[in-house]
Amino acid sequence: MSLSREDVEKVALLGRLRLSNAELEKFTTQINHIVGYVAQLQELDTEVVEPMAHPLPIHNVFRSDEVRESIGVGKALANAPKRDTEFYLVPPVLE
Numbered sequence: 535m536s537l538s539r540e541d542v543e544k545v546a547l548l549g550r551l552r553l554s555n556a557e558l559e560k561f562t563t564q565i566n567h568i569v570g571y572v573a574q575l576q577e578l579d580t581e582v583v584e585p586m587a588h589p590l591p592i593h594n595v596f597r598s599d600e601v602r603e604s605i606g607v608g609k610a611l612a613n614a615p616k617r618d619t620e621f622y623l624v625p626p627v628l629e
Contacts, residue, residue, distance in 0.1 A: 535573065536566045 542562045546553050553561065607620055616623035 535569055537562065537569060 539558055539562050542558055542565060543553075546558070546561075611617045611620075611622065614622050
């Protein structure tokens, strides 16, 4: 399977991309190389390969969730450049 220039133009239109003629030619060639590589991969016999979501074994490395006391407002705001008694003070983003 290969993609035509018209296919690439349609994808560019859907992606709201304005491409020059040179870019269309370049991307058509590059996408066809990618599609060709995928076609090569599809020729491989994968009957004995177990489906997987990740190539390496993954183990949960998170600590167990334990309830503990909070650090408190004073410590949380200790390094804030600007603050009042309970909140961070930030510059206004809307006028």
